[in-house]
Amino acid sequence: NGAVPGERGKQDKSVKRGNWGNQIEFVLTSVGYAVGLGNVWRFPYLCYRNGGGAFMFPYFIMLVFCGIPLFFMELSFGQFASQGCLGVWRVSPMFKGVGYGMMVVSTYIGIYYNVVICIAFYYFFVSMTRVLPWTYCSNPWNTPDCAGVLDGNISSRAALNLTHLLNTTQKRTSPSEEYWRRYVLQLSDDIGNLGEVRLPLLGCLGVSWVVVFLCLIKGVKSSGKVVYFTATFPYVVLTILFVRGITLEGAVTGIMYYLTPQWDKILNAKVWGDAASQIFYSLGCAWGGLITMASYNKFHNNCYRDSIIISITNCATSVYAGFVIFSILGFMANHLGVDVSKVADHGPGLAFVAYPEALTLLPISPLWSILFFFMLILLGLGTQFCLLETLVTAIVDEVGNEWIIRRKTFVTLGVAVAGFLLGVPLTTQAGIYWLLLMDNYAASFSLVIISCIMCVAIMYIYGHRNYFKDIEMMLGFPPPLFFQICWRFISPAIIFFILIFTVIQYRPISYNEYVYPTWAISIGFLMALSSVVCIPIYAIYKVCRSEGDTLLERLKNATKASKDWGPALAEHRSGRYAPAFSPSTESHLEVQPLQPEKGQSEAVAASPVQGSNGSAHSQDSRL
Numbered sequence: 033n034g035a036v037p038g039e040r041g042k043q044d045k046s047v048k049r050g051n052w053g054n055q056i057e058f059v060l061t062s063v064g065y066a067v068g069l070g071n072v073w074r075f076p077y078l079c080y081r082n083g084g085g086a087f088m089f090p091y092f093i094m095l096v097f098c099g100i101p102l103f104f105m106e107l108s109f110g111q112f113a114s115q116g117c118l119g120v121w122r123v124s125p126m127f128k129g130v131g132y133g134m135m136v137v138s139t140y141i142g143i144y145y146n147v148v149i150c151i152a153f154y155y156f157f158v159s160m161t162r163v164l165p166w167t168y169c170s171n172p173w174n175t176p177d178c179a180g181v182l183d184g185n186i187s188s189r190a191a192l193n194l195t196h197l198l199n200t201t202q203k204r205t206s207p208s209e210e211y212w213r214r215y216v217l218q219l220s221d222d223i224g225n226l227g228e229v230r231l232p233l234l235g236c237l238g239v240s241w242v243v244v245f246l247c248l249i250k251g252v253k254s255s256g257k258v259v260y261f262t263a264t265f266p267y268v269v270l271t272i273l274f275v276r277g278i279t280l281e282g283a284v285t286g287i288m289y290y291l292t293p294q295w296d297k298i299l300n301a302k303v304w305g306d307a308a309s310q311i312f313y314s315l316g317c318a319w320g321g322l323i324t325m326a327s328y329n330k331f332h333n334n335c336y337r338d339s340i341i342i343s344i345t346n347c348a349t350s351v352y353a354g355f356v357i358f359s360i361l362g363f364m365a366n367h368l369g370v371d372v373s374k375v376a377d378h379g380p381g382l383a384f385v386a387y388p389e390a391l392t393l394l395p396i397s398p399l400w401s402i403l404f405f406f407m408l409i410l411l412g413l414g415t416q417f418c419l420l421e422t423l424v425t426a427i428v429d430e431v432g433n434e435w436i437i438r439r440k441t442f443v444t445l446g447v448a449v450a451g452f453l454l455g456v457p458l459t460t461q462a463g464i465y466w467l468l469l470m471d472n473y474a475a476s477f478s479l480v481i482i483s484c485i486m487c488v489a490i491m492y493i494y495g496h497r498n499y500f501k502d503i504e505m506m507l508g509f510p511p512p513l514f515f516q517i518c519w520r521f522i523s524p525a526i527i528f529f530i531l532i533f534t535v536i537q538y539r540p541i542s543y544n545e546y547v548y549p550t551w552a553i554s555i556g557f558l559m560a561l562s563s564v565v566c567i568p569i570y571a572i573y574k575v576c577r578s579e580g581d582t583l584l585e586r587l588k589n590a591t592k593a594s595k596d597w598g599p600a601l602a603e604h605r606s607g608r609y610a611p612a613f614s615p616s617t618e619s620h621l622e623v624q625p626l627q628p629e630k631g632q633s634e635a636v637a638a639s640p641v642q643g644s645n646g647s648a649h650s651q652d653s654r655l
Contacts, residue, residue, distance in 0.1 A: 044330045044331055044332060044601075044603075045330065046114055046600060046601060048437065049114060049327075049328070049429075049437075049600070050251060050252060050253060050328065051252075051328050051329070051330055052252055052256050052328050052329060052330075053253070053256050053257070055333065055338075056260075057252070057256035057257075057259060057260075058256075058325065058326075058328070058329055058333070058338065059338055059341060059342060060259040060260060060263040060264070061252075061255065061256065061259045061263070061325055061414075061417070061418065062107075062322070062325055062338065062342045063263050063342055063345050063346065063414075064259050064262055064263035064413075064414025064415065064417065064418070065316055065321050065322070065325065065414060065415055065417070065418040066314065066315050066316050066342055066343070066345075066346040067263075067266070067345070067346050067349045067411060067414065068145075068314075068316075068411055068412065068414065068415040069145075069148060069383070069408065069411055069412055069415075070310075070313065070314055071314060071346070071349050071350040071353050071411070072353045072356075072357065072382075072383070072407075072408070072411065073378055073379055073380070073382045073383050074310065074314075074378055074379065075310060075314070075350035075351075075353065075354065076290060076350075076353060076354035076357045076358060076378075077376060077377065077378030077379075077382065078306050078310055078378070079091075079290060079351075079354055080289055080290050080354075080358070080376060082297060082300075082302070082303045082306055082307075083293060083294040083295070083296075083297030083298065083300075083303060084289070084290060084291050084292045084293050084294055085291045085292060085293035086293035086294055086295050086297055086298050086303075087297075087303060087306075087307065088351070089298060090298065090303055090304045090307035090308075091307040091310065091311065091347070092347070093307075094304075094307045094308045094311045094312075094526065095311050095343060095344075095347055097518060097522050097523065097526060098308060098311060098312065098518075098522070098523050098526040098527070099311040099312070099315050099317075099343050099347075100339060100340060100343045100344075101515050101518035101519055101522075101523045102312075102315070102317045102483065102487075102523055102527075103315055103317065103322065103339045103342065103343050104335065104336060104339035104340075104511070104515060105486075105487070105490065105519055105523075106317060106318075106322035106323050106326070107322055107323075107325075107326040107335040107338060107339050108326070108335050108336075108502075108503050108506070108507075108511075109123075109323055109326070109490065110322065110323035110324060110325070110326035110327040110329075111326040111327065111329045111331070111333060111335050111506065112331075112502050112503070112506050112598075112599065113327070113597065113598070113599070113600065114327050114328075114329075114331070114599070114600035114601075115323075115327055115429055115600070116131075116320070116323065116324045116327055116422065116425035116426040116428075116429045116430075117131045117134045117135065117320035117323045117324060117422060117425075117426050118131040118132070118135070118426045118429060118430050119131075119327075119426075119429040119430065120323055120327075122593065122594040122596055122597035123489075123490065123494050123593050123597050124489050124490075124493050124494050124591045124592070124593060125574055125590060125591075125592075125594055126493075126570075126571050126574045126575065126587075126590035126591045127485065127486075127489040127493070127567070127570075127571070127591075128570050128574070129566040129567035129568065129569060129570030129571055130482055130485055130486055130489065130566075130567055131320070131426065132566035132567075132570060133478070133482045133563040133564060133566040133567055134318060134319060134320030134323075134422070134482060134563075135320060135422070135423060135426050136562055136563035136566060137318070137319055137320070137474065137475050137478060137479060137482070137563045138319050138320050138321065138419050138422045138423055139423065140470055140474035140475060140559060140563075141319065141419055141474065141475050142416065142419040142420060142423070142451055143451055143454045143455050143458070143470070144455070144458060144466075144467045144470040144471060144474075145412060145415060145416055145419065146237065146240050146241060146244065146412075146416055146451060146452075146455055147233075147237060147455050147458040147459065147463065147467055148380070148412060148467070149240045149408075149409055149412035149413060149416060150233060150236040150237040150239070150240045150455075150459070151216070151233065151236070151380075151384065152383070152405050152408040152409045152412060153236040153239055153240055153405075153409060154216065154232055154233060154236045155216075155384065155388070155401070155405045156402060156405040156406055156409060157236070159398050159401035159402045159405060160398065160402065161398060162398065163398075164388070164391070164392055164397055164398055164401055165211060165215075166206075166207045166208040166210075166211035166212075166388060166389065166392065167180065167182060167207060167392045167397070168180050168182065168183060168207060169183055169207050169210075171207075171211075171215075173210060173211070173214040173215045174207065174210050174214075175205065175210060175214075177204065177205045178204075178205055178206070178207055178210050179204040179205070179206070180206065180207045180392075181206070181364070181367060181368060181389065181392065181393060182392060182393070206385070206389050207389070207392075208384075208385050208386075208388045208389035208392070209385045209389075212384050212385050216230075216232075216233075216384075217230065217461065217463070217464055218230060218461050219461060219462075219464065220460075220461040220462045222462065222465075222546075222549075223462050223465040223466065223469070223548060223549065223552045224462070224549070224551075224552075225461070225462055226457065226460040226461065226462045227460055227461030227462060228460065228461060229456065229459055229460050230459050230460065230461065230463070233459040233463075234456065234459045237452060237455055237456070237459055238452065240409075240413075240416075241448050241449075241451060241452045241455075243413065244413065244416050244417060244420055244448060245444060245445060245448040247262075247413070247417060248417060248420055248421060248424070248444050249441055249444065250441070251421065251424070251425075251440055251444070252325075252328045252421070255417050255421065258417070259414065259417070261410075262410045262413050262414050262417075263414055265407075265410055266407045266410045266411050267349075269403050269404070269406065269407035269410075270349075270352060270353060270356055270407065272403060273356045273360075273400070273403065273404065273407075274352070274355055274356045274359070276394070276400065277355070277356055277359030277360045277363070278355070278359050280359065280360070280362075280363035280394075281363060281366055282362045282363045282364075282365060282366025282367065283359035283360070283362050283363050284362065285362040285365065285366060285372060286358040286359050286360070286361045286362015286363065286365065286372050287355060287358050287359055287362060288362075289358060289362065289372040289373070289376075290354050290355070290357075290358035291354075301533070302533075302537065304533075305529075305530065305533035305534075305537060308526055308529065308530045308533070309530055309533070309534070310350075311347075312479070312480070312483070312527070312530060313475070313479070314346060314347075314350065315343060315346060316415070316418075317479070317483050318479045318480075318482040318483040318486065319418075319419070319422065319475075319479070320422045320426070321418040321419060321421075321422045324418065324421055324422040324425045324426070325418060325421070327425065331506060331599055331600075331601065331604045332506065332507070332508070334507060335507070336507060336511070336512075357382065357387065358372070358376075360387065360390045360391070361375050361376055361386065361387075361390060363390065363393065364386075364389065364390040364393060367393055375390075379468075380464070380467075380468075383408060387404065388401060388404075391404065420444065420447060420448065420451070423447050424440065424443050424444050424447055427443055427447075428440050428443055464543070465543060465546070465548070465552070468541065468543055469541065469548065469552060469555065469556050469559075470556075470559065472541045472556065473541075473556030473557060473559050473560045474556075474559040474560060474563075476534060476560060477531060477534045477535070477560060478560045478561070478563045478564045480527055480530050480531045480534065481531065481564050481567075482563065482564070482567070483527050484524060484527045484528060484531065485567060487519065487523060487524045487527065488524065490519075491519055491520050491524075493591050494593060496516065496519070496520055498593075500516065501607075501608075505599075505606070505607060506599075540553055541553065541556065571590070574590045575587060575590045578590040
């Protein structure tokens with residue numbers, strides 16, 4: 033049950049908050065959270081653009097020095113206190129604004145992420161036909177520029193010389209692109225011109241929120257069972273698509289494009305910046321989700337082992353997905369007679385335009401399309417579960433009374449309904465512009481700042497020695513020396529580097545040829561600032577409310593760990609967290625509130641009976 037050897041047997045369960053059913057549920061949930069759409073639609077493209085196989089070198093260095101240490105820090109932080117992203121800041125109350133910042137970031141991501149899932153649902157449903165609707169150019173929404181790969185004009189075109197062929201390819205718009213822009217989105221000409229709500233997308237958004245709510249209806253008790261399917265089945269689909277992809281003609285060309293190292297690019301700072309950013313965003317650091325998921329662990333669970341398993345699984349999935357994507361893109365480039373770079377894309381363009389078009393070339397293409405979009409749905413849902421649970425847990429832990437704990441399902445329903453309503457503008461004709469604006473600004477440099485402040489607060493304000501002792505008390509061993517050095521020096525330095533890199537590399541956002549107006553970019557910056565601004569505002573509020581005659585005294589009191597910081601269960605509060613009274617009364621005090629009508633004398637009389645395994649039977653039975 034996760035107890036430390038030599039310690040008396042304990043239940044190690046939080047009756048009040050609940051725990052994961054077993055360790056596999058936690059690992060699968062965290063894998064589902066970390067492995068998301070970015071692994072499929074962002075990493076392969078970054079890898080191909082930044083020097084192929086050479087990109088793996090900075091990528092894995094950043095994983096070892098920044099990814100795994102930050103992942104372990106967040107898991108151990110949440111597990112030690114058994115609190116969500118707000119409650120853990122009892123460690124240094126002045127920094128509770130970091131928790132609020134995490135909630136704001138999770139809210140933004142949760143709103144637009146479910147819209148992407150709803151578009152995947154839409155494509156999943158329309159794929160259930162004999163011929164995929166984006167196969168030919170003979171539909172009412174197509175334009176004269178449309179040239180499908182199956183419209184019979186390829187063989188004649190292949191006879192022409194290469195320059196002419198490239199010119200025609202550049203002018204050509206594919207049926208899948210016209211289906212995406214002119215039919216699914218009915219894209220408007222400007223971000224301010226919202227147009228009408230696309231009802232099919234609105235319906236799918238409703239479906240995706242209902243699915244998320246039903247899976248979280250009993251919190252981690254229900255979502256822990258769902259992840260057995262949602263976290264594992266995408267790997268089955270990836271493998272099916274991989275086997276299908278590598279058997280196609282031209283697949284090797286695509287994979288070589290993806291993997292061939294261009295070592296000269298390693299000296300380019302942009303490549304290192306991209307590697308660090310991708311690791312950071314891909315693992316979901318600073319979203320609050322990792323702290324929340326770990327808070328439902330048993331106190332003595334080995335989160336050190338878990339953090340390494342989950343981080344490496346996440347990165348291996350990204351590399352594996354690259355083979356799936358580029359084998360099919362290579363086949364399509366071979367079919368068109370063009371270079372792979374002409375068909376490579378990333379983001380929604382890859383998931384909803386380039387890849388679906390490549391699938392039309394395969395026999396029984398609807399089957400492959402259904403599988404691909406089903407995989408996207410599951411990858412998205414795994415992340416969405418954790419985003420919603422982060423918000424719900426933060427609210428319930430913050431209020432913290434019995435009344436709200438019993439009504440947690442209604443809190444989940446309320447958050448889901450609010451998320452659905454806030455997602456409605458993203459299903460309008462200008463919705464994709466807003467979605468990309470949120471994706472680029474709401475969760476970019478603000479995450480980096482939040483993570484940097486979290487590192488500093490734990491290592492330097494609370495104190496690294498205190499934190500290492502806490503981990504030793506929880507795991508039975510202190511964090512390895514490598515992690516101690518990373519947490520104190522290397523990881524904050526890398527995070528700072530990512531921040532500087534993000535600022536230097538900043539380019540105003542655009543979507544294809546459309547350049548965003550200044551007012552839209554201003555809204556993007558306001559979204560980014562709205563999460564960061566929580567930190568100074570709460571810090572000022574806390575300092576003003578703290579006791580002390582001088583500012584320095586107030587600062588000391590505001591940053592000092594509060595009295596209720598430490599392990600949540602009384603049985604784990606040993607050493608410097610031990611209460612002033614004796615252990616026997618401590619165990620009774622923990623149990624007593626559950627039966628308030630019984631007298632104190634009866635509580636004292638029922639002293640624990642030691643069983644053969646050292647457990648206190650009377651206490652368990654009364655619980």
